[in-house]
Amino acid sequence: MAKAKPKIQGRVTFEEDRCKGCGLCVNACPVNIISLDNNKINAKGYHPATVTDMDKCIACASCALMCPDVVITVERL
Amino acid sequence: MAIVFQKTRGLTDVETHYCPGCTHGIVHRLVGEVLEELGVLDIAIGVAPVGCAVLAYKYFNCDMHEAAHGRAPAVATGIKRVHPENFVFTYQGDGDLASIGTAEIVHAAHRGEKISTIFINNAIYGMTGGQMAPTTLVGQKATTAPYGRDEAHCGKPIRIAEMLATIDGAKFVERVTVTSPAHVRKAKKAIKECFKVQIEGKGFGIVEVLSTCPTNWGLTPTEALKWLEDNMIPYYPLGNFKRPEEVE
Ligand SMILES: Cc1ncc(C[n+]2csc(CCOP(=O)(O)OP(=O)(O)O)c2C)c(N)n1
Ligand code: SF4
Ligand code: SF4
Ligand code: SF4
Ligand SMILES: [Mg+2]
Numbered sequence: 001m002a003k004a005k006p007k008i009q010g011r012v013t014f015e016e017d018r019c020k021g022c023g024l025c026v027n028a029c030p031v032n033i034i035s036l037d038n039n040k041i042n043a044k045g046y047h048p049a050t051v052t053d054m055d056k057c058i059a060c061a062s063c064a065l066m067c068p069d070v071v072i073t074v075e076r077l
Numbered sequence: 078m079a080i081v082f083q084k085t086r087g088l089t090d091v092e093t094h095y096c097p098g099c100t101h102g103i104v105h106r107l108v109g110e111v112l113e114e115l116g117v118l119d120i121a122i123g124v125a126p127v128g129c130a131v132l133a134y135k136y137f138n139c140d141m142h143e144a145a146h147g148r149a150p151a152v153a154t155g156i157k158r159v160h161p162e163n164f165v166f167t168y169q170g171d172g173d174l175a176s177i178g179t180a181e182i183v184h185a186a187h188r189g190e191k192i193s194t195i196f197i198n199n200a201i202y203g204m205t206g207g208q209m210a211p212t213t214l215v216g217q218k219a220t221t222a223p224y225g226r227d228e229a230h231c232g233k234p235i236r237i238a239e240m241l242a243t244i245d246g247a248k249f250v251e252r253v254t255v256t257s258p259a260h261v262r263k264a265k266k267a268i269k270e271c272f273k274v275q276i277e278g279k280g281f282g283i284v285e286v287l288s289t290c291p292t293n294w295g296l297t298p299t300e301a302l303k304w305l306e307d308n309m310i311p312y313y314p315l316g317n318f319k320r321p322e323e324v325e
Binding site (some may be wrong): 046074 | 078079080081082083084085088092093095096097098099100101102103106257258261262297298299302
């Protein structure tokens with residue numbers, strides 16, 4: 001993960017093996033930076049959620065509020 | 078750097094068995110967060126239902142008790158009367174609370190038991206494979222209503238929040254949903270207010286949460302949120318039906 005640059009406002013981390021690939025966080029993100037990683041399969045057998053462009057994260061926590069499996073931690077940088 | 082969101086101590090680390098995108102998980106988290114924030118986690122005793130939340134005792138990080146189908150309010154009554162200093166809540170589905178357990182919830186409210194109930198209305202019997210519930214919408218398909226619920230045959234869906242709000246012993250009644258971050262925040266506020274009613278010794282409280290069952294509705298988790306908003310909210314209006322100031 002890239003080092004914090006001044007313009008970065010937020011960082012989300014996924015406890016990836018808990019993710020069920022439901023996509024609720026994908027739709028909740030206002031800056032559309034979350035997607036399901038189709039190249040990966042986690043321990044549960046799902047395509048886990050991942051962030052494509054962390055620089056755009058605004059630490060709004062919308063993704064975490066919608067996650068039914070408490071996979072996501074959100075930090076403000 | 079500041080943590081904006083992290084997992085509550087109100088939940089254990091056990092991974093839930095819920096289907097992907099099932100909103101039972103969101104409501105569990107809100108209950109856990111509220112128990113922690115109100116400082117009652119260590120004195121809380123929850124009563125789990127029969128239904129998909131039957132394993133809730135593994136997920137809430139407090140003492141838990143299992144109840145026979147629909148009987149959680151009766152079990153909670155006994156616990157609260159023996160342990161009035163503890164915080165006692167039930168977590169029940171619509172098959173559990175609005176069907177087989179209707180007598181228990183009505184009379185617990187009527188007696189003004191100082192317990193709190195989280196009522197998950199997903200308009201279906203989830204655990205058993207999608208049978209029609211009293212809350213299933215007219216026209217909604219279920220395994221026992223393959224052509225959709227027929228009003229002439231089964232009547233209209235029951236509105237639990239409105240019904241319980243007519244009972245004097247019920248001091249807090251609100252209906253919420255969890256289909257967006259804004260709704261999740263409102264739902265948490267309602268659960269907190271409801272739990273405070275018990276802590277302040279004012280009486281019975283219930284929060285009805287309109288919830289999804291993507292698996293038995295035959296929709297993706299995201300489609301299920303939209304279906305809930307388009308079909309359930311018009312029939313089951315959101316909002317507060319009763320809070321202590323208004324009844325005293
Ligand atoms: C006495 C009794 N009758 C019937 C059942 C079968 N049964 C198990 S769960 C359930 C319905 C659960 O539906 P709901 O309360 O809506 O929970 P959900 O799974 O939708 O969250 C039924 C009828 C049972 N376990 N015990
Ligand atoms: S915190 Fe907000 S901006 Fe950042 S990934 Fe989550 S939803 Fe997107
Ligand atoms: S909401 Fe949670 S479980 Fe669903 S895809 Fe996102 S991180 Fe995974
Ligand atoms: S069957 Fe329905 S209510 Fe039960 S866990 Fe699956 S989606 Fe949730
Ligand atoms: Mg149900």
